[in-house]
Structures are given as structure tokens and as C-alpha cells.
Amino acid sequence: MISIENLTVRFGGVVALDHIGAEFSANVSGLIGPNGAGKTTTMNVISGFLDAHNGHVIVEGTDLVKLAPHKRVQWGLRRSFQKEQIANDLTVRENLMAITDHLRGSRGDKRADLERAAEFAGVTGILDKMGRDLNTFERRLTDVARCVIGHPKMIMFDEPAGGLTPEETERLGDLILGIHDLTGAKVLVIDHDVELIERICAETLVLDFGKRVAFGPTSEVLRDPAVQAAYLGIEVEEEHA
């Protein structure tokens, strides 16, 4: 269970998150809303890159908000970024090792874990490729491997399907669906692709202007008139873009 309570973030006078609360019990949950709704801000607070003015994020009895950002990773939090952050001058393997470096465990365990994560994400064949030589999809797959390594408890993906073809998006969706069976972690996914969210997320939280618009089973949430109103804007916007 991922329990978000009363999360509030202000940037100067702007309220980016306004007392957001939700209890995610599904294995894969969604976080959607128009641009600027506060989705990435939510993930940044959970990661510890931003300080919340108020609120808690409680996962398996631990209040993440109280831990330093790097301690949250040791606890079992993983995330990917809207703009992926693979180090260019490291190989894929080194990018993965950079996470296990800071975790407990023997060298052998870590190597086995790395191989398992690479196998799962389908990057075994490119483990020795440099970050700068990866294409968009390879970067996304490397991100998936980064997220499932080191026995995670909670994983967040920020727009993982951005820039991918429909086939690649489908493959990525399958991977995300397989994460809970592999690791036991709860997954939170932000994406603009409503089809993807509908397919892989059992529960979804909808934000608009930093406020909670709806929360519940994904199919119900998507039928909610308030959600359709919020989304109409973005649909039109994207067609004209």
C-alpha cells in the first residue's frame, strides 16, 4: 500500500500540490492529468528532490518524507525521469552498478541481481554499450532495469512511453506489468497515453492544477465527467500541436 496524505507543495505563491491524498493498493497504479497538473512534482516530493510543505508518503509503514533522498533509494525507492538520466560516459552495466554500489549485499549477489534485472528488461545484449550510444528505446529499457535492481519496494515511472512507437509502448507496458511478480514492488506510472494507463493501471489518481480531481479504479475514473472535462483540454491541445 502506498499512502499519500495531505501532500502540499508551494513554489512561491503557486500551489503546485494542494492537500493531495490517495491510497494506492493496486500493484500498478496511474497518475494522470494535463500538463502542469503537478504529476512530476508529486514524484519529486516522493523522491525527496523537493520538500513538501505538508504531508506524508507512507509505504509499508515507512514515512518516506522523513528520509534523505539517497536513503530512500537504499530503502527501496526507484524512479525514472521524464527526460531519462542515463550517464553518457558509463556503460549500461555501470549505470546499473551505480545503484547496487550503495546497497548492502555481497559482490556475487549484486552481480546476480544485475544480471537478473538486465535479463528482465532485455538489455543483457547491450550491457557493455556506452550510455551515449543508446537509442530512445534502449534508454527506456535501461531505465526499467535500473528500477527493478536491488530489491525495490516502490517504483515510479515519469512518462516512460514518451517518444516510443506503439509497438515499443506495448512492450514497455508488458514489462511494467511484470515488475510486481519479479520484485514485489508497487509501481506508480505517469503517462499521457491514456490507452497505456487503462491497460496496465488498476487504480488511477487524476490531478488538475495541483488538485485531486478523481481517484479510484481506472475505468471508473476515466468515465468521470470531471476527468473528461480536464482531459478535453489536453486532447484538443495535442491535436493542434
Place this chain on the structure above:
Amino acid sequence: MRSTTNTIWAVFGLALILVLPAFAGGQWIKIFTSTTTFAMAAAGAGFLYTRLGMVSLVQVGLMGVGGWVTLRLNHAFNFPFEINLMVAGAVTMFLGNLIALPALRMRGLYLALITLMFAAGLDIVFTAKQFPNGAAGFWGVGTTFAADMRRPLLAQSDAAYLRYTMVWLVIGFVLIELHRRMAPGRAWALIRKSEAAALASGVNVTLYKTWAFGLSGLLAGLGGGLLAGSLGLLDSATFRASESVMLFALVIVGGARFWYGAVIAAVLFRVVPGLLNNWGVDADLSLVIFGAALLHAVMTAPDGLAGQINGAVRALIPGGKTAETKSDKKGAKA
């Protein structure tokens, strides 16, 4: 491929260590020794720049601190040279850690300016207090004094001492390379990409930035201590803040991504002015030459002279690939 080039360089380096001290005469032995000590400081600045994208303009100032500590200990106690050198390295490593504190909040130009302020502060202290030469008191400076500087047992002669210094430089390079290949190197690569990337991978950014500055400070301090051992007396003019800026500029000219870039930087820094002197040309002309070289590096050769040499060496080896060494400017700025 990489290992072939590395072997070539290792053989070349070994040959240099054996041959150079045996054949260099008189004044040149001292110049080569000081070149080697400055190469250590340059290696520290170069690795900070390529691995973390951070500019340190205080390396020569830290060399001064290393030299000061070594002289101070030499004249106050009877420890062997190595102990004095180690203490000097520890002190500058700690100072490096201190300088890293502002680095945790600032980047780019602002960070460079902070390190330059440190250098200016050291410059003032060195000018006011000078370097210990065996007189009494904490500062230990007397006008007529020139007490003995003890050297390592294995390196009493100037030629042996040059060899000894070169071995230290190799140790410095190995230390940097080991770091690059292990957890700190990976953490630094992520920090250079972005702090968010580092944090999301569980990197303790504070710890690893502090560590990097400490390592860079250690190399500068050892270099300064070794310089003190070579000359016996140090002069505050050697450690001006402007010298730190000059050394950094030459690190860019030499090529910070390759270890021999630091050697090239130090050779330009130490040998070119000496050559000009020998030829009866005003040594200040070197400033003009360096300025032009820096422009050249910034505009057309982002990996410096070392990058161009590396490209040429790779082109000579069958199957050599130059593309792999392409610089990664985007990453350095992120």
C-alpha cells in the same frame, strides 16, 4: 583496443622514468622535477573537470600549502621525508574537502570564483608569511637561514629524486584511474549527468563531491611537498592565484580527458618558459602562446592536445577507432 594504447603509454612512461633522469643535465633535472610535481596538481584539476564538470582554480595554491607543511615539519621535527609528505597530503585533502562545501550549492562560474577566492586568500598568506626556512617560531622564517631539507633515503641525488617524483606521479594517475573504475567513478559520472540522476541512484551527493575535491587536494598537496623536497626553499611567487588560473587553462589546452593531458599541461607550464629563457626570449611571451593555445583548444579541440595525440595514435594502430574518444560536451554541461 584501449589496452593496446594503454600498454604503449605504460612502456613509454617507464622508459621516460629510466632515461630522462639519466640524461637530463644540471638545471634541466630541476625543471623536469618541478614539471612532474605540477603535473600531479594538473591531474587533480583535470579529473575534477572531466569527471564532475567542476572547475578548481586553487590547485597551485594547495601545492603551496603542501610545500609549506612539508618544510614546516622538516625543520621542526626529525620525521622521514615520507611522513612529512603524507601529512602535507592529508592537510590539503582536508582543505579540498572544505572547498567542496560551497561546491555543494554552487556550480559553473560561481564555483570557479569561490575556488579562486580561496587561491587569492592563500596567495595573501604566502606573501605575508613566506615559507619556513629553518628559523625559530611557528612561521619559521629567518633572513639568513637556509636549513637542510632532508630527502628520501632512496633519492638523495637530483637524478634519483626526479625518478622518485615521477613514481609519485604514476601513483597519482593510478589512484585516479582506480577511482574512475569503481563506485566513486560511477557516482561522479551520475553527478556530472545531473544531481537528480545521482540522487535517484542512491548516490550521497555531498559525500562524493567532498571526496572528489579531497582527492584533487591530496594530489596538489603531494605535488607541493615533492617540490619542496626538490628545491629546499619555496618562494611565494610560485603559488600566486594567477598561477592556479594559468595551470587550469593549460589543463584545458593539454586535454583533461586523458592522463597525459596533465603531463602536457605541466610541460607547457614549466618547460616552455625555461626554453624561452634559454633562447634569450622574454619568458612572458609564453603567456601569449598559451592564450593562443587556449583559444585553439576551446574552439577546435575540446579534448586538447592529448585528444589530438590520442586520435593520431589510434589512427596508427591497425583497427584503431577514433570515434570512441569523441568528447561529450553535452554531458559536461548538464
